[in-house]
Amino acid sequence: MTHTFPRGPAEVPAVVAEIVPEADGIKSLRLEPASGDKMPAWEPGAHIDLVLAPGLERQYSLCGDPTDLRSWRIGVLREPESRGGSAHVHEKLSVGDQILCRGPRNNxxxxxxxxxxxxxGGIGITPILPMIRQCEAAGKPWNLFYGGREEASMAFRAELTPYGDRVTYWPQNVHGHLDLPTILGTPQAGTAVYCCGPGGLLDAVEQRCEAWPDGALHLERFRxxxxxxEGENTEFEVVLDYSGITLTVAPDQSIVDAVEAAGVxxxxxxxxGTCxxxxxxxxxxxxDHRDSYLTPQEKESGEVIMPCCSRSCSKTLILDL
Known part of the structure; x- marks a missing residue:
């Protein structure tokens, strides 16, 4: 018998209702429920999985209006070195196609x-759009620094135009990289920093925010x-406390693979280790944390693990599975 723990995200059969070019190399997709019912509710920052083909599943941030449950909207960048996901979206998906979505989830x-x-940074603008709308609705002060390769590659600018000088555009071909020493140089109590974009930008922002109050920085990584x-892979034992199973994780196995082989x-x-x-x-x-999701404080506590990629420093791990 196979046990499922914990419950997985909802599966939503959807139809591609609209595809809109938003900038050079970026398209937005509007997805409607295939059942004709409503889409599951979501909040700013949420993302969904698109099951594009067998073995081809990718995560995209929702960037539409959370109050509109008739559809979801995502933005997809055509990656120059696509691993298959963005190429499939840009080259194969058409209006009317059916597609399976999973979620939403909000990390x-x-x-x-x-x-x-x-x-x-670039397509990292997508989760920020509904956050700005929420701040506006709540009357919260905010500012956005939006970087991109060039103006033509920066999507959704028309939606940001009404916000005036609260939005600073920073095309790299004109100004170079975002001026993080100025933007983040002075820690500000009571300010939450939200950043999404390429890995290099996230790493730089994370470094600059080391002097900020704990919990001020919020990042989302998709890689x-x-x-x-990386790291040495050695054999270790995992005890599944809930299921009453003890198993061995081989050097060439992940914890998830070993656990699933045991029927859980x-x-x-x-x-x-990103989602x-x-x-x-x-x-x-x-x-042995190898994820890019947990904060340094969460890793130090050792209270949770991402078993898809992390391993064990001790000979035995006991997990609540």
Whole structure:
């Protein structure tokens, strides 16, 4: 018998209702429920999985209006070195096609703060758009610094135009990289920093925010940090406390693979430690964290693990599975 723990995200059969070119190399997709019913509710920062083909599943941030449950909107960048996902969206999807969505999930929720500082790089603008709308509705002060390769590659600018000088555009071909020393040089109490974009930008913002109050910075990654998945792979034992199973994780296995081989299913999505779908409670043992999702404080606590990619520093891990 196969046990499922925890419950996985909802599956939503959808129809591609509209495809709109938003900038050079970027298209938005509007997805409607195939059933004709409403889409599941979501909040700013949420993302969904698109099951594009067998073995081809990708995550995209929702960037539409959370109050509109008739459809979802996502923005997709055509990656120059696509691993298959963005190429499929840009080259194969057409209006009327049916597609399976999973979610929504929110690992990037807008927390309560006095004010907000948004930093977006390229397609990283997508989760920021509904956050700005929420700040506007709540009367919260905010500013956005939006960087891109050039103006022509920066999507959704028409939607940002009404916000005036609260939005600073920073095309790299004109100004170079975002001026993070100025933007983040002075820590501000009561300010929440939200950043989404390429890995290099996230790493730089993370470094600059080390002097900021704990919890001020919020990042979302869709690819692992450089070197995060590297390390020596040795054999170790995993005890599934809930299921009463003890198993061995081989050097060439992930914890998820070993657990699923034992008949216990863990919901996963990215399998690279970026989405948080497989987060599992550690009851005993020392995790070898290789994810790009948990904060340094969360990793130090050792309370949870991402079993899709992380391993064990101790000979045995006891997991709440």
């Amino acid at each position: 990037f929720a807008l927390t309560e703060a006095e004010r907000y500082l948004f930093i977006a 692992p940090k450089d070197g995060a998945l 299913h863990i919901p996963t999505s990215c399998r690279e 948080g779908t497989c987060e599992t409670v550690v009851l005993e043992g020392e995790p």
